[in-house]
Amino acid sequence: MRTPQQPSLFDEMEIGGAPAAPRGGEPRVRPGPAGSSLPNPPDASPQPSLFAGEEPTVVLPEGYRVVATGAALAALVARLTAVPRFALDTETTDLDPMVGRLVGISFSPAVGEAFYVPVGHSVGRQVPWHRVAEALGTLLGDPARAKIGHNLKFDLRVLERAGLRVSGPHWDTMIAAYLVRAEGGHGLKECARRYLGREMQQFEDLIQQGRLAIQQMEVGAVARYACEDAEATFALREALAPRLAETDQEAVFRLECELVPVVAQMETDGVAVDVATLEELARALEEQLVAKAEACFAAAGQRFNLNSPRQIGAILYGSLGLPASRMTATGPSTDEMALRELAGQHALPGRILEYRELNKLLTTYALALPRAVSPITGRIHPGFHQIGARSGRFSCAHPNLQNLPKDSANTIRRAFVAAPGHVLLSADYSQIELRILAHVSQDPALLAAFQAGEDVHARTAADIFGVPLAAVTPEQRRVAKGINFGLVYGMSPQGLAAQLSIPVPEAERYASAYFARYAGVKTAMADILRRARAQGFVTTITGRRREVSGLKAPDGRARGQAERQAINAPIQGSAADVIKAAMVRLAPRLPEFGARMILQVHDELVIEVPEERAAALREVVVSIMEESPAPGFRVPLRVDTQIARAWS
DNA sequence: TTACTCACG
DNA sequence: ACGTACGTGAGTAAG
Structure with a gap:
């Protein structure tokens, strides 16, 4: 695995004498209020081709086109303008949209037809980014034109960072595929196999073939790959739409697609965290943890790995001869309930529980959360996965901020703070x-x-x-x-x-x-x-x-x-529907307050808002969240709110 | 990779 | 008699 500290061979390479594109070495810290997305155009300086003088090595399939001239760009815009909906897909230098830079955009206006617009290649001819952005901006921002994409959240975030806002309606084929069938994978290639009977070129094959980073590869090779992605996505919509209808899930699909830009914004904005608070907590926990471990060893009469359930089991149920009450698949359990039952008979079980509590706080939260802070924004940007849970709930990862300890005795949540001049408005459904x-x-x-x-x-x-x-x-x-x-x-x-x-x-x-x-x-x-x-x-x-x-x-x-x-x-699923619908209704009201949704925890929304607007926004949030979620829904909904500098 | 444990709603 | 409720993600050990 490559890490930012270990640049690959290719990072040193300069082509045609032009300086290599700036990379992640010098993070531009963007402190302050939730990410006002600065324009971040792709590294797009047209340069002499590495392959100048050689024959093109890639022949594009019929129906696929590279858009590398002003005339071709105009033709693409004309073609996309002529259709009510088109598919799009982005190629980037990294799978993390916070890090990745735009390499190219592919479009498909119809089955069998696709275009690739290179914008961040370091070789080959391409139209300058400002002209591409100007030509496509109107089209992408046109609310009368549907944009089809597979995991559109990713493309929306990448394009937004590059300065292009994409407006809905959105039609996300990954979400559609999940709703139609939750089992199995939902990647584009798998979906194409399942619903189109097509075997697509894998990304790994593209990369291996050139042994180059994608932005350094010949445009034609990337174009063939990228066009196929966009075109298959377009075809997937046609295959999946009738299945959504058959399963009567058009309404929930519409809801999820309307939510996509809201979630994209939430992830990009992220949440501010006071690292110093966490570091201080970690130091205190480390000290307590050492003492607690010694107390455990004293009670056990020997030293062992306190993080190993197996070794704990061997001591408790072997050396000490305590009775095993609960079993796991592989042996006697040492989980909390089992240890509580033993607490009256020996000092060790209780001390192990105390050790585990401290250890959990230290390793999963106090030590791990600071590592999740983006060097680019100084904030934490968890992934919120709309289709992460079978019930319809979000899941949250990298890191999971939906399971931070709630216990008032610890300071984990207190480390999550509003930007300077802002407060956090937390609104949660009561008994949803x-x-x-x-x-x-x-x-x-x-x-x-x-x-x-x-x-x-x-x-x-x-x-x-x-x-x-x-x-x-x-x-x-x-x-x-x-x-x-x-x-x-x-x-x-x-x-x-x-x-x-x-x-x-x-x-x-x-x-x-x-x-x-x-x-x-x-x-x-x-x-x-x-x-x-x-x-x-x-x-x-x-x-x-x-x-x-x-x-x-x-x-x-x-x-x-x-x-x-x-x-x-x-x-559980209806409750998820209710809050997701509230998020969609709320999102367009936030800009007027300078506010941003930054977290969702199943029945709770956390919004970052300038301090002086918080009280006014609270009224709007409560009234929107308490709206009847469906015709004939007569149970009153109640929302409680809190306003504070920190999330606690 | 799988199992266990534990944090949340 | 029952292996102790629904839904998640992460850290660690051990294979």
């Missing part, structure tokens, strides 16, 4: 999944509880224990809260019992008391299961589909798991 359940079930008692604005856990407690609302004890509310969480997860009495640390028969009594009071919920769940068994899938309020297999499995455990998935997916 239970409200979805109320809507889906139309259970009168649950609907009434929300419409009355009651504390729903207390209401549930009052109902299942048969006491007045005002008389509910904290313990009763705790049990009711467990029930309500359990409902969303497709609860089993066993799971409920384990979660609440109560006997199974008691959990069974609570569950039946609940379903007696909320009979609509019981019948709604039975309906979902019946339909799931008949159709093989469940759906959300927006029509997002999730296939569920195993509902007819003879193995009770497998069947139970499938049933819980079938119950949970419409609830």
Whole structure:
């Protein structure tokens, strides 16, 4: 693997005496407010060809064209102007759009037809970038023309960095492919194989063939590859559109495509982090960790690798002879629940738990997060994956900021801060999944509880224990809260019992008391299961589909798991639909406040806004998020907000 | 690469 | 009797 510290052979190479393109060595730090995207044109100086005097080695297939002259560029614009939609694809020097520079853009206005516009090659003839941008800008910004792309988020970010804004409507073939079929890969090449029966040239083959970085390769070779990408993408749209219709997922597809530019913006803007706070925390944790490790070794009577579950198991269940309660696939478990059970019998298990807590904070957060800060912007730019979760939720990675510790005892979230002069506005849905359940079930008692604005856990407690609302004890509310969480997860009495640390028969009594009071919920769940068994899938309020297999499995455990998935997916997935739709409605309102959406954590949105506009924006955010998400959705939605310098 | 553990909603 | 609920990503060990 290459690292920025180890430039390849080719970085030293200069062609035709022109200076090599500037590379990542000198990061231009862009401090301050969330990334106002400075123009960042590709490294595009036309240079004498490395291959001057040689015959072109690549013959383009019929229908593919290189756009390397002003006349060809005009012809491309005319051709694209004549069609209602076209596919586009970008070639870049890096897969990270924060780092990669534009090498070329390919377009396809029809099946069998594609154009490649080289803009960042270091060899061969090409039209200067400012002329390309000028010629294509209007077209790409035209809201009357649909842009088709495979993972458009990437191309939008790269083009934006190069100074070209691409407006919708967007038609993302990767998202379409995922909605049509979640299993298997969703790369362009795989999709072309599956839906077009085509075997495409792999990127690795292109690179290996030239043994050069893409921007240094002969334009013709890249053109052949890039044209195929754009053209296959165009063809994919035609193959996938009818499948989206067959599965009744046009509405959710439209939602996801409208979300693409919103997510692109969120990733590009990133979030500011106070590295000094994290470094200070890391130092403190390291100190505590050493002491805790020594305490563990003292209790164990020997030294061992505290990060190895296997070695911990050998000590606890071998040397110390403690009884193993829970098993994993490969041996006795040392997870938190297992160690808690042993805590009364020996000092070691409790100390291991304390060690693990510190170690998690140190390695996963305090040490790892500073490494994720971009040297280019000084901010962290996590990837938000619209199709990352089967339920319809986002997933978040590199780093995952959706699972930062929430415990007020630590300072991890406090290290996430607003830019100078700004604050973070956090807005989260209250009880969104239970409200979805109320809507889906139309259970009168649950609907009434929300419409009355009651504390729903207390209401549930009052109902299942048969006491007045005002008389509910904290313990009763705790049990009711467990029930309500359990409902969303497709609860089993066993799971409920384990979660609440109560006997199974008691959990069974609570569950039946609940379903007696909320009979609509019981019948709604039975309906979902019946339909799931008949159709093989469940759906959300927006029509997002999730296939569920195993509902007819003879193995009770497998069947139970499938049933819980079938119950949970419409609830979790509808909640995802609700917040995604709110993001789409909210995004166009943010510029007037100078604000940017920077994080989404399932039921929470975090927005960075100039301090003096925060109060005004809060009203807008709340009113948009609380809007009814669908016709006939009568459960009131409630959004709580916080405004602070930091995310905590 | 797989298994385990653990952070979040 | 049941292997302890739904959905994720990351760090580490060990093969």
